[in-house]
Amino acid sequence: MDSNANCEYLRYISDTADPKEVLRELMIQYGNDVWNYAYSMTRKWEVADDISQEVFIKVYKNLFTFRNEASVKTWLLKITRNTVLDYKKSAFFRRVTLVDYISAKGTESSAEAEVIEKMAVNDIWKQVLKLPPKYREVLILYGHYQLSMREIADLLGVSEGTVKSRLHHARAKVIKLKESEIHGSA
Structure with a gap:
């Protein structure tokens, strides 16, 4: 969809449906894009899952603040990026990253790592x-x-x-x- 079509799409579903329905439509249309972008920035499946959920919670809370200055996809990716950056700043992320680094030093490949490698x-x-x-x-x-x-x-x-x-x-x-x-x- 081009930028104008995206804006019209969001305006249409905003005018014709309740916020939960709008969110559902956005998740169907853009959920994979949000998850893939979160994964590409974090390189962790479970973190991408958490961030995707967080993004759509933020979208739901701020659904009607979309100003049509960018495409819906760009808006969602910007929210995703900001959520990832906030996550990386948190103490939790620094602890998990350190634990991942230490545990990866002396262990065999995990099943998850093998699946990621195959993918x-x-x-x-x-x-x-x-x-x-x-x-x-x-x-x-x-x-x-x-x-x-x-x-x-x-x-x-x-x-x-x-x-x-x-x-x-x-x-x-x-x-x-x-x-x-x-x-x-x-």
């Missing part, structure tokens, strides 16, 4: 997930969610030039990671 069949996706967050984020927003440079800039709170620069550097880093993988295994 990450696409080599490029593996490389993207290795990137630092600021590069990973622009690649995912641009490539997967197909947001425009302006939408990405608005979502991240940076200039379009910064988005273009990060996108350029992200692509270069993916190529470099791929090349080092090829030369390292040869």
Whole structure:
């Protein structure tokens, strides 16, 4: 859906349904996008689940504050991003990350890690997930969610030039990671 269609879609379901119905429609339409974006930023299944739930709770509470300044998808992804950033600032996240790091040092691969590995069949996706967050984020927003440079800039709170620069550097880093993988295994 383009931006105008998204705005019309939200306006239509807002005018014709109760807030619970609007939320249900948004979850059906955009739930996977929200979860995938949360996962791409945290790289943890259970955290992505929690953040997705938190996002839709926030959406429900603030449903009628949508100002039609961006597409519905961009609005939801911005809420997702802010929720992830808030989560990462919390003491809980720092403790869990430290525990994950320590427990991963001397243990075998968990079943969850094996499933994630199998799901990450696409080599490029593996490389993207290795990137630092600021590069990973622009690649995912641009490539997967197909947001425009302006939408990405608005979502991240940076200039379009910064988005273009990060996108350029992200692509270069993916190529470099791929090349080092090829030369390292040869």
